Amino acid sequence: MKVEADKQDTSCESLSGHAVYIIGANQFYIETLGNMIEARTGAQCTCVKNMEEISEDAVTSGKSIFFLFDLLGKSVEEFTAHFLPSVETIAKTNFVVMFNIRSGLGIEESSMDHGIRGVFYENDSLSVFLKGINAIYNGELWFSRGTMTKFILEDKENSVVSIKVRSILTQREIEIISLVAVGCRNEEIAEKLCVSPHTIKTHLYNIYKKINVTNRLQATLWAANNL
Secondary structure (H helix, E strand, O other): OOOOOOOOOOOOOOOOOOOEEHHHHHHHHHHHHHHHHHHHHHOOOEEEEOHHHHHHHHOOOOOOOOEEEEEOOOOOOHHOOOOOOOOOOHHOOEEEEEEEEEEOOOHHHHHHHHHEEEEEEOOOHHHHHHHHHHHHHHHOOEEOOHHHHHHHHHHOOOOOOOOOOOOHHOHHHHHHHHHHHOOHOOOOHHHHHHOHHHHHHHHHHHHHHHHHHHHHOHHHHHHHHOO
């Protein structure tokens, strides 16, 4: 990821008071990134080489923390062996992000399976990175539509949807929330299902009530965790 300063206003919501840990081997690089994040967001960044340098009290403080893992030059095998074991527990209550990923390795899909909130690529700019961090802070997942589609639809199409989900939603509602989760607008969903946009709005109203959410972002998170 490019960490050069730029003049573009990213409109990143202030993370003042939030702890951010950047984990990576290249100390100069991650410290430069940390300084820029602090300047842009007001967050308190700490740069370490590995999770062992972070105290257990900090991880279990009860406050949601950002953990940013630098995967520059890492293979999917290294990611699976060295990074996933570190994040499975902390991802349940914290914001876990992977950056400097090389696309096409399959790390994105594995990340979603383990509760990671987003990934950023080697050629992403600092502006894109901060925009994504802001989105994650506000409850979104930061993955490409292609990755979301594969995770929500293709990887699940041959699996059995849990009895719990089927007891909450009808088959048509499962189809609709799956399409919402991959970023489809109401008009696109209506076209795919050969119904009117008004019918989709009615279905979404019922879905939100059933799964106890109030907007598309929350519905997307619910879908990622339950479908």
